[in-house]
Amino acid sequence: AQTVTQSQPEMSVQEAETVTLSCTYDTSESDYYLFWYKQPPSRQMILVIRQEAYKQQNATENRFSVNFQKAAKSFSLKISDSQLGDAAMYFCAYEEANTGNQFYFGTGTSLTVIP
């Protein structure tokens, strides 16, 4: 099985500041997808951002961007201008292309936003 590692169980950030959440993964494949999902206290899983491994350009979605380093197998999430509503558990996920519906999630990072 593939492994996805999130080494920061908890992070905190001041409102309006920037925070970066780390994620590394283990794979021998060249074709795959990476995701960041957000889980607020409501428990609802919400897609934040997605990256295709074959694309060199880092994905961005408004205040959310990633730093995708394919050789280093690293996929960090940067949240700019943090807002109180960003407080949640964040999960990094990996999906290998061409092998069915196999998703692998990391153990999550709990983000606290300090007013």
Added chain:
Amino acid sequence: NAGVTQTPKFQVLKTGQSMTLQCAQDMNHEYMSWYRQDPGMGLRLIHYSVGAGITDQGEVPNGYNVSRSTTEDFPLRLLSAAPSQTSVYFCASRPGAFGYEQYFGPGTRLTVT
């Protein structure tokens, strides 16, 4: 458009009991999955389906059965509940394979005593 719905929201079972967790989606998605979420372990894939009549095992399938008779429904059956199956269960669907966003249900919190 209700999205992905799951019932029940909460359930308490005694060891050895069986039950079915229901999952339905109204988005005509071919792909559906079941995950369990345990503290400190993220989400782990139990079973998935790539269309009506087609199911396959994920990372942690033991103790669970699934079937997919329609595009809309994907129930998860616990055959003989064990305390190790205490968890939060999520159903998800998506329109296609490889890279598509998964849409998650609200989850079912299951406690086995």
